[in-house]
Amino acid sequence: MLKIWTIISIRLKEFFKSPGSLVLMFVMPALFSWIFGGIAVNSEQSKPLVNIVLKGDSKVNTEIVKLLKKDDHFEWKMESRSQAEKNVAEQDALAAVVLPADIGERVRVKKPIFDVIVQRKSEDYLALSGFLEGTAALVVQSYQATLQFEDEAFPQVLAAITTSKGVTVEKQMIQKDTNNLVEINLLFVGFAIMFMMFGLSGAASTILDERIGGTWGRMMVSPASKLQISLGYLLAYFCMGWIQLAVLMTTMNLLFSTTWGKLLYFIPFASLVILCVVGFGLMIAGIVKTKQQASAISAVLIVSTCMLGGVYWPIDVVPEVMQKIALAVPQTWAMAGFKEIISGSLHTGTLMKDLAALLGFTILFMFVGFRGIKFE
Amino acid sequence: MSMLTVQDLQKSFGKFEAVKGVSFTVEKGESFGLLGPNGAGKSTMINMITGLYPPTSGEIHMKDIDVIKSPKQAQKWIGVVPQEIALYQSMSARENLRFWGRMYDLSGNSLEKSIDQVLEIIGLTERAKDKVETFSGGMKRRVNIGAAILHKPELLIMDEPTVGIDPQSRNHILETVKRLNSEGMTIIYTSHYMEEVEYLCERIGIVDYGQLIASGTLRELRESIGDHSRIFLTIEKDHLSEEKLTKSLLGFFPEKNFELQDHQVMVFHKEPQLILSDFIQLVTQTGTKITSVNIVEPNLESVFLHLTGRKLRD
Ligand SMILES: Nc1ncnc2c1ncn2[C@@H]1O[C@H](COP(=O)(O)OP(=O)(O)OP(=O)(O)O)[C@@H](O)[C@H]1O
Ligand SMILES: [Mg+2]
Numbered sequence: 001m002l003k004i005w006t007i008i009s010i011r012l013k014e015f016f017k018s019p020g021s022l023v024l025m026f027v028m029p030a031l032f033s034w035i036f037g038g039i040a041v042n043s044e045q046s047k048p049l050v051n052i053v054l055k056g057d058s059k060v061n062t063e064i065v066k067l068l069k070k071d072d073h074f075e076w077k078m079e080s081r082s083q084a085e086k087n088v089a090e091q092d093a094l095a096a097v098v099l100p101a102d103i104g105e106r107v108r109v110k111k112p113i114f115d116v117i118v119q120r121k122s123e124d125y126l127a128l129s130g131f132l133e134g135t136a137a138l139v140v141q142s143y144q145a146t147l148q149f150e151d152e153a154f155p156q157v158l159a160a161i162t163t164s165k166g167v168t169v170e171k172q173m174i175q176k177d178t179n180n181l182v183e184i185n186l187l188f189v190g191f192a193i194m195f196m197m198f199g200l201s202g203a204a205s206t207i208l209d210e211r212i213g214g215t216w217g218r219m220m221v222s223p224a225s226k227l228q229i230s231l232g233y234l235l236a237y238f239c240m241g242w243i244q245l246a247v248l249m250t251t252m253n254l255l256f257s258t259t260w261g262k263l264l265y266f267i268p269f270a271s272l273v274i275l276c277v278v279g280f281g282l283m284i285a286g287i288v289k290t291k292q293q294a295s296a297i298s299a300v301l302i303v304s305t306c307m308l309g310g311v312y313w314p315i316d317v318v319p320e321v322m323q324k325i326a327l328a329v330p331q332t333w334a335m336a337g338f339k340e341i342i343s344g345s346l347h348t349g350t351l352m353k354d355l356a357a358l359l360g361f362t363i364l365f366m367f368v369g370f371r372g373i374k375f376e
Numbered sequence: 377m378s379m380l381t382v383q384d385l386q387k388s389f390g391k392f393e394a395v396k397g398v399s400f401t402v403e404k405g406e407s408f409g410l411l412g413p414n415g416a417g418k419s420t421m422i423n424m425i426t427g428l429y430p431p432t433s434g435e436i437h438m439k440d441i442d443v444i445k446s447p448k449q450a451q452k453w454i455g456v457v458p459q460e461i462a463l464y465q466s467m468s469a470r471e472n473l474r475f476w477g478r479m480y481d482l483s484g485n486s487l488e489k490s491i492d493q494v495l496e497i498i499g500l501t502e503r504a505k506d507k508v509e510t511f512s513g514g515m516k517r518r519v520n521i522g523a524a525i526l527h528k529p530e531l532l533i534m535d536e537p538t539v540g541i542d543p544q545s546r547n548h549i550l551e552t553v554k555r556l557n558s559e560g561m562t563i564i565y566t567s568h569y570m571e572e573v574e575y576l577c578e579r580i581g582i583v584d585y586g587q588l589i590a591s592g593t594l595r596e597l598r599e600s601i602g603d604h605s606r607i608f609l610t611i612e613k614d615h616l617s618e619e620k621l622t623k624s625l626l627g628f629f630p631e632k633n634f635e636l637q638d639h640q641v642m643v644f645h646k647e648p649q650l651i652l653s654d655f656i657q658l659v660t661q662t663g664t665k666i667t668s669v670n671i672v673e674p675n676l677e678s679v680f681l682h683l684t685g686r687k688l689r690d
Contacts, residue, residue, distance in 0.1 A: 006478040010464065010471075017466050214462030218523075221426040222479040223452045 003224045007232025008239065015203055015240055025199035025244045029191045030251055036187055047075045048094040048124045051084035051117075056101030063158035064099055064139060070162060071131050088117050094124050097132065103154075107143050112136065122345035123182060182343045183314065185258045189338045190311035192248045193331060196277050197302045199244060200237050204281030205294035207233070207373060212290075226375050234278060241274035261341040265351070269341060272358050273334045279365030280330075286372020305329040333357040377439055379404045379531055379562045380425065385434035387420050394420045396586040397434070402531075402579075407553075407563035409577030411570060411676060413686075417586040418566040419459050422535045425564070426456045438531065452481070455529030457537045461520045465509040469500055469519050472508060473526060480527035487526075494522040497552055514545040521549065525556065532556065533564045538572065550575060570676035582680060589683050598674045601682040604633075605648045608670040609641040609659060621662045628658050644682070 015021055052068065054061055069076050074094070079087065084096035098115035100106050106113050113136045118125055138161060146153040210216040219229060252258045260266050284301070288294045306312060308322070309331025315323055326332040337354035340347055380402040387395040395417045402408045410418050423429045425436055427447030436443040438450040463472045473491045477483075482490055495501045498518040508516060521537055534553065538546045554576060557563045567573050573580055574594060581591040590597055618636070625634055625641070633644040641659065645651060648671050659666060672678065681687060 002478055002483055003481075006475060010467070010475050013471075014464065014466060213465075214458050214460040215464060217423075217428055218456065218458055218462040218476070219479060221428050221451055221454070221456050222476070223448050223481060224479050225448055 003228045004232045004235065007219075007224075007229065008236040011203070011233065011236035012239060014206070015236075021199055021202055024195055024202065025240070026247055029188075029195040029244075029248055032191045032195075033188045033248070033252060034255065036191070047073060048128075049087070049092065050074045050076055050128060051079040051087055051093045051096035052076055053079060053081045053084045053096055053098045053117075055099060058101070059155040060103055060158065061099045063155045063162065064103075064135075066162045067135055067138070067158060068097065068132075074128060085117055088119050091119060094118075094122070095128055103139065103143060107140055113139055120345040120347055122343040124343065126344065181258065182339070184256070185252075185260065185342045186314070186335060186339055188248065188252045188256075188258065189342070190306070190331075190335060192245055193273065193277070193334060194302060194306045194311055196241050196244055196274065197280060197306070198298070200241055200277050201281035201284045201298040201302070202295065203237055203240060204233075204278070204285040204369075205288075205291045205298075207285050208289070208291050208294060211374070220375055229375075230370065234282075237278040237281060238271075238274055241277055242271070245270055245274065259342070261344055262346070265341045265346060266338075269337050269351075269355070272355060272362065273330075273337075276330050276334070276358050276362040276365065279362045279369060282369030282373065283365040284369075286369040306331055308332070310335045327357075330358055330361040333361075377404075378402065378437075379406070379439065380564070381435075381437045382421075382425065383435040383437075385421065385424060385436065386432050387417075387424060387429060388432045394586050395424070395431075398583075398586075398588045400581055400588060400591060402562060402564060404530075404562055405557075405560055406579060407557045407565065407577045409573035409580040410564065410566040410583055411568065411573045411580055411680070412566075412583030413568055416568075416583040418583055419535050420586075421583070422456075422459075422533055422564070422566060426454060426533060427451055452527075453530045455524035455527065455532045457521050457524045457532070457534040459535040459539070461516045463508050463516065463519055463523065466507060468505050468507055469495070469511070469522075470504040472519060473522055476523040477526040482527055490526050490528075494526055497525070498522040499548065514541040517541050518545065518549065521552075529561065531562045531564065535566050536568070537565075538567070538569070546572075570680075574676055580676065582676070582683065584680075584684050590679065594676070597676065597679045601674065601679050602644075602646060603674050604644040604646055604678065604682070605674055606672045606678055607641075607643040607645060607648050607652065607655065608668075608672065609643075609656075609666055610639055610668040610670075611641060611659070612665040612667055613639055617662065617664075621659070621664055624658055624662055628655065644678075 050068075052065060054065075065076075065078075077093075079093075079096065081098070084093065084098075087093035088096050096117040098117065100113065100115070103113060114132055116129070116132065139158065142157040142161065143154055146157055207216065210219075224232075249260060253260075281298075284294050284298045288297060308326045309315070309329040310318075310326065311331050315326055315332060315335065318326070333354045337351055337358070340351050340354070378401045382401070383399050385395055385398045386393070398417075398421060400408070410421065412418050420429065424431045424434075425443065427443055427450065431444065438453065441450050443450045464475065467475070470491060473494060474487065477487045477490060492501075495504050498521060500515060500518060500522070503511070503515065508519060511519070517537060517540070521534070524532060524534075532553075537553075538549055541549065550572060553563060553565070557576070563576070565573065565576055577594075579591065579593055580597060581588050582597070583589070590600060592600070621641075622636060625636070626632070629643065635642045643655065652669075652671075656666065656669065677687070
């Protein structure tokens with residue numbers, strides 16, 4: 001145990017003493033995130049689509065639609081019921097709001113005014129439902145207030161509300177949880193993953209230097225067992241990965257007040273991703289002979305797989321074929337999993353699939369890595 | 377029970393046979409030297425004994441432990457000074473010693489005490505906090521040795537530990553090793569400096585082309601070549617009529633115990649004083665001008681030369 005810890009601590013010490021790796025692991029990703037994050041925050045990103053289904057063509061409903069469209073965080077589109085259901089099922093639309101034919105009846109029997117069709121309860125959806133509840137409350141109040149007047153009064157009140165500033169309060173309330181924040185957070189995570197891959201494969205390739213430098217051989221002829229040595233290196237790189245991620249997460253949190261979803265999910269998932277990256281580094285170290293070769297090969301591999309795996313841009317913007325090919329790189333699964341966690345949708349089936357895939361990659365990488373690394 | 381027994385040890389790298397069936401024994405408390413030129417296979421033998429390379433065939437036993445089957449057990453008793461400096465350059469001397477001490481199961485107070493002692497022995501107490509990369513080659517060598525003796529090994533294996541060190545540091549190291557040996561530590565020492573091996577080692581194995589071509593005490597080795605001294609005669613080439621000289625030398629030394637090379641005549645002889653004047657006269661008579669005469673008492677160099685026909689170092 002002491003030997004393992006000794007190896008971990010000397011690895012970490014050496015690592016934090018080398019300025020190159022510090023730049024790679026902390027400064028670069030922070031810089032990239034800051035620049036690209038800034039751009040992303042300022043640019044109009046695509047808004048989540050919400051479908052509206054009208055059950056009847058009343059004046060009241062026309063006014064309600066206007067009222068809903070006041071929230072410009074979502075893109076509102078009228079659809080038929082069946083089309084809307086399809087859109088939601090295929091995740092083309094975040095949700096569909098169904099407006100009833102007769103609001104008065106709904107109020108009388110004390111049922112919710114809007115029916116909502118939804119697939120995943122993501123953070124976007126939470127923002128939407130907050131807004132819908134507020135709107136519904138307004139509609140109900142207006143209805144009750146105009147009960148003793150003539151029928152025309154109700155839509156008139158609604159129209160008045162639409163033109164007044166009342167709803168903007170709601171908008172500010174939900175501003176923090178806007179949709180594109182998830183994308184931006186994913187961008188940060190993506191950069192963290194990429195630079196972690198660079199950093200850790202660089203760190204793992206010091207094994208090659210150590211072999212030439214003789215410390216590796218010296219360790220082999222000490223009473224430390226292969227298992228202890230392997231665990232020492234493995235855990236050391238794992239720690240490096242976590243330190244990097246933790247620092248970046250905290251920095252991004254302070255800079256952009258980003259959220260990372262439920263930590264209960266985030267931490268174990270990130271741990272597996274880091275382990276997978278460590279495996280990747282060990283694999284590179286195991287198949288090449290010199291550190292130069294390692295850095296050349298890993299640069300090519302990392303950049304290309306990150307492109308494929310949707311680290312630089314959301315994977316759904318690339319052609320179908322590419323998305324299929326992308327399944328063969330671990331980043332795809334890592335990003336998909338992080339998306340589930342950060343968006344808050346936490347769809348168990350998807351998460352399980354991502355976890356299983358990553359676990360597979362990790363085992364494969366470690367296997368190749370440890371077979372390639374010569375213990376002599 | 378012997379400290380170390382090596383039997384028919386053989387190692388091939390691909391088609392190349394670096395060690396060709398070597399056997400020897402090292403007793404407890406002994407200091408055993410492996411002497412041989414570059415590429416003879418010394419390091420390869422050492423690396424097999426320490427468990428770094430698996431041998432192609434053969435057996436290695438340390439006490440009653442089979443080193444090939446259970447290297448980790450034997451490695452606890454062994455201290456290794458690798459030929460190349462094997463240290464973490466960006467760490468201080470003390471940090472390096474601490475790291476390697478822990479690898480050998482030392483910890484806490486006893487480790488720190490051990491480090492202090494070793495720093496004293498290698499004469500680097502003052503520089504303990506400096507990074508190894510700022511050290512001179514000799515200082516690095518000394519840390520390299522220090523890391524091997526922290527855990528007070530029963531068997532200390534040193535692979536050319538003094539390469540590239542100034543004579544002063546070298547003497548210091550040799551004295552240290554000698555003292556460790558006199559305190560009971562068994563030593564295996566490889567070198568291509570015969571003076572070092574002569575000074576340090578009670579028993580010596582001579583290695584050439586992967587084979588142990590002779591072994592024994594210094595005296596035994598000398599006697600094996602008949603305790604011959606060598607007479608070196610440097611001559612001037614202008615006056616050299618090689619044929620004539622060879623002919624008269626053959627007359628004088630019918631057993632052909634001489635060699636003629638460019639400017640030099642070398643003669644093996646048990647009692648050089650007896651023949652010296654006659655020999656000089658003979659050479660002069662052929663019209664050859666002699667510029668220097670030198671008599672070398674038998675040493676490991678002459679043993680090696682005698683056995684292989686080559687010098688230990690060119
Ligand atoms: N890992 C290896 N792969 C291939 N050949 C090797 C390897 N290690 C050693 N050799 C070869 O084995 C032979 C013996 O090498 P070794 O290092 O044992 O010599 P040595 O006696 O220690 O020499 P030196 O005094 O120069 O250290 C050399 O010809 C060397 O090229
Ligand atoms: Mg050698």
